[in-house]
Amino acid sequence: MTSTHQHTPHHGDHGHRPGHDDHDGQHAHSDAGQAEILDLDAEVLAEHIASITGWLPLEREPRQIVDLGCGTGAGTFALLERFPDAHVTAVDTSAGHLQLLREKACARNLQDRVRTVQADLDRDDWPDLGAPDLVWASASMHHMAQPDRALTAVRELLAPDGLFAVVELAGFPRFLPAGAPESRPGLEERAHAATDSFHAEHVPHRGADWGPMLTAAGFTVEDERTISVDIDGARSEAIGRYAHGSLQRIRGVAAPALSPEDLAALDDLLDADSPNSLLHREDLAVRTERTVWAARRA
Numbered sequence: 078m079t080s081t082h083q084h085t086p087h088h089g090d091h092g093h094r095p096g097h098d099d100h101d102g103q104h105a106h107s108d109a110g111q112a113e114i115l116d117l118d119a120e121v122l123a124e125h126i127a128s129i130t131g132w133l134p135l136e137r138e139p140r141q142i143v144d145l146g147c148g149t150g151a152g153t154f155a156l157l158e159r160f161p162d163a164h165v166t167a168v169d170t171s172a173g174h175l176q177l178l179r180e181k182a183c184a185r186n187l188q189d190r191v192r193t194v195q196a197d198l199d200r201d202d203w204p205d206l207g208a209p210d211l212v213w214a215s216a217s218m219h220h221m222a223q224p225d226r227a228l229t230a231v232r233e234l235l236a237p238d239g240l241f242a243v244v245e246l247a248g249f250p251r252f253l254p255a256g257a258p259e260s261r262p263g264l265e266e267r268a269h270a271a272t273d274s275f276h277a278e279h280v281p282h283r284g285a286d287w288g289p290m291l292t293a294a295g296f297t298v299e300d301e302r303t304i305s306v307d308i309d310g311a312r313s314e315a316i317g318r319y320a321h322g323s324l325q326r327i328r329g330v331a332a333p334a335l336s337p338e339d340l341a342a343l344d345d346l347l348d349a350d351s352p353n354s355l356l357h358r359e360d361l362a363v364r365t366e367r368t369v370w371a372a373r374r375a
């Protein structure tokens with residue numbers, strides 16, 4: 078396995094712009110916290126990610142794949158599994174995420190099929206990423222300061238008949254039923270609503286319609302699909318941790334805009350020792366959506 082490091086002088090914070098969000102919305106205060114959520118997301122949504130890789134309208138099996146904003150490798154490993162002859166170049170700003178991805182690749186004996194590249198895709202000078210026949214970008218394009226520039230760079234990068242798969246989500250998954258918690262029904266929605274202005278400022282492209290943006294960047298959108306996810310979490314320890322990690326991060330942004338009663342109820346959900354803790358509730362589910370756009374150079 079090879080790894081390439083590109084100097085990113087303005088990213089002293091492990092690859093995030095100050096004030097830039099990480100997993101769909103939170104202030105980038107820790108790569109480690111984000112990594113845990115990305116890993117739980119990959120574990121809980123594995124089947125759904127596999128259904129997306131299986132759906133891609135490819136004309137032939139890709140051999141060279143680039144995973145842009147790969148995080149800890151949710152897409153990278155799903156693609157390596159789906160396409161056994163492919164190599165993946167996994168690109169991210171975060172050295173920590175790339176290190177975790179490399180460790181996983183070694184643990185799974187896939188190190189010869191993965192190359193990691195540390196790069197800031199907001200910069201003009203992208204490193205050499207070859208001429209991939211599949212570029213995959215999951216939950217990463219909305220992080221770009223100027224997505225139109227990144228999309229144009231992908232068009233230039235892609236092999237002439239290659240496919241670009243943009244996978245995006247409208248927001249964080251929801252975990253609690255509407256009537257929960259008993260003391261403050263609807264708390265989860267209010268906590269998310271309390272982060273709206275933060276998201277509008279820091280990730281204005283989250284939840285965007287990428288079809289017209291792809292067309293404007295010189296792609297033809299071949300197909301688009303939205304996958305609805307609704308997983309019963311009653312007996313899943315991973316879903317408890319996923320809900321806990323997600324709402325913990327939401328809390329950081331939402332706290333100032335929540336009523337004292339809501340904040341106290343949120344803290345109760347986040348308290349591992351509380352009987353109401355997200356870590357051992359029986360009423361959790363994972364409800365979210367993923368939309369994928371499959372595009373070719375026009």
Ligand SMILES: C[S@@+](CC[C@H](N)C(=O)[O-])C[C@H]1O[C@@H](n2cnc3c(N)ncnc32)[C@H](O)[C@@H]1O
Nearest residue numbers: 146147148151169170197198199215216217220
């Ligand atoms: C929400 S995570 C998604 C990770 C992964 N694709 C997945 O599906 O689990 C977004 C990723 O984009 C990366 N990222 C954000 N801005 C970036 C940039 N300018 N250049 C490269 N990577 C970036 C983050 O470090 C993070 O790993």
